Amino acid sequence: MKALKVPGPNAKAFIERDLKVVSPSYPRGYPFVMDHGKGTEVWDVDGNRFLDFAAGIAVASTGHSHPDVVKAIQEQAEKFIHISSDFYHEKWIELSEKLAEISPFQEDACVFLTNSGTESVEGAIKLARYHTNRSNFIGFLGGFHGRTIGAVTFTASKPNYKRRFFPLMNGVTHVPFPDPYRPILNLEPGQDYGQRVIEYIKEQVFEKILPPDEVAGILVEPIQGEGGYIVPPAGFFPALRELCDKHGILLIADEVQAGMGRTGKWWSIENFGVEPDIITSAKGIASGMPLGALITKKSVMSWPKGSHGNTYGGNPIACAASLATINAIQNGYMENALITGTYTLEKLKEMQIRHPSIGEVRGIGFMIGIEFVKDQQSKKSDADIRDRVVDLAYEYGLLTLGCGKSVIRVSPPLCTTKEQVDEGLEILDYVISLAENG
Numbered sequence: 001m002k003a004l005k006v007p008g009p010n011a012k013a014f015i016e017r018d019l020k021v022v023s024p025s026y027p028r029g030y031p032f033v034m035d036h037g038k039g040t041e042v043w044d045v046d047g048n049r050f051l052d053f054a055a056g057i058a059v060a061s062t063g064h065s066h067p068d069v070v071k072a073i074q075e076q077a078e079k080f081i082h083i084s085s086d087f088y089h090e091k092w093i094e095l096s097e098k099l100a101e102i103s104p105f106q107e108d109a110c111v112f113l114t115n116s117g118t119e120s121v122e123g124a125i126k127l128a129r130y131h132t133n134r135s136n137f138i139g140f141l142g143g144f145h146g147r148t149i150g151a152v153t154f155t156a157s158k159p160n161y162k163r164r165f166f167p168l169m170n171g172v173t174h175v176p177f178p179d180p181y182r183p184i185l186n187l188e189p190g191q192d193y194g195q196r197v198i199e200y201i202k203e204q205v206f207e208k209i210l211p212p213d214e215v216a217g218i219l220v221e222p223i224q225g226e227g228g229y230i231v232p233p234a235g236f237f238p239a240l241r242e243l244c245d246k247h248g249i250l251l252i253a254d255e256v257q258a259g260m261g262r263t264g265k266w267w268s269i270e271n272f273g274v275e276p277d278i279i280t281s282a283k284g285i286a287s288g289m290p291l292g293a294l295i296t297k298k299s300v301m302s303w304p305k306g307s308h309g310n311t312y313g314g315n316p317i318a319c320a321a322s323l324a325t326i327n328a329i330q331n332g333y334m335e336n337a338l339i340t341g342t343y344t345l346e347k348l349k350e351m352q353i354r355h356p357s358i359g360e361v362r363g364i365g366f367m368i369g370i371e372f373v374k375d376q377q378s379k380k381s382d383a384d385i386r387d388r389v390v391d392l393a394y395e396y397g398l399l400t401l402g403c404g405k406s407v408i409r410v411s412p413p414l415c416t417t418k419e420q421v422d423e424g425l426e427i428l429d430y431v432i433s434l435a436e437n438g
Ligand SMILES: Cc1ncc(COP(=O)(O)O)c(C=O)c1O
Pocket: 057, 116, 117, 118, 119, 121, 144, 145, 146, 147, 221, 225, 226, 254, 255, 256, 257, 258, 282, 283
């Protein structure tokens, strides 16, 4: 297998200019400078072709520049680009109807459109406080919910998201997320680790530090994303739902990364047979146009006129892109995410047998994490080998992204084919061997 000559001279020149004027806060990894893309393929400014298993952090759900999405954007741009949330327009209403239709609630749904994941989370925090007239929340260690002050208070995947940004929002208590690979709570033999976490909330939080009748909401990623692509055990969500029902607490599912068909269902929480009260969405919802949504049971969205809003919410171009995106996901890509995602997971599990540095492969659909360890017995994280694999994959033509302490996420566009998976995994297999052999 031959390495690409990357970064090429054009990429280097762009990065030099970028360094002078773009905020240094962005966590850029390797020096990929995009020129254009089509589906799961992307090209850099020096003409090098890559397969994209990162999809712009799980955003390009329909692939890069899907023709239906491009057409919807072009047609809407010809008509009008903006009118503000003070007025009405058809695409906004149509998209809200569509999101309500695909929401997982028994009762009717109501929708508030935003511009990003973090804005969806801020909206959920405010709505939960408004609706319950309570001010406290529970969040999970390892969770990622965004970077604005409210959302970053919940974010608990890395300390640098918070360093020198204190004081944050009041009233958030973090508890362990049920990571079955690395449980941090002791377990009775045969006990479901998800139920163990709920027991911890009852005994260590509700009986010691936080009256449950003062908790507005529990904010949780049904599958942790940035924290390491962690799938909770089956017993977790039913027990969490029961706990919320008992105390009148809203269950808020952050579906920004895991939702919109990525796990073969519209919402990843549906894999656990549980209905939330509020969903936060963004990323894959509009194939890359900046759009997010707060989707709730109709009875929960009880805030009155003027209590919450935004200027760009319901932007017509983003709504048009989202409608085309949802249509494509509904007509094949969600099914492909499950079928080809399951195929990918199985292939990666075979690969694990050949590679002692892979501790675990886990996930649902096209949301797969590969955990790198120093050895499979101790399960000690190996961030160095993970970083080497990510860099080498780029050099051999595959875009991937890390998450957690030592995990690579496989989150390609939902249109990715079995042939593209085979091509990408061949590169991954090869570069893991290179990294393992130093
Ligand atoms: C689960 C989750 N929630 C919220 C966010 C924040 O979204 P954004 O970066 O669009 O603000 C992210 C982003 O990665 C996410 O993965």
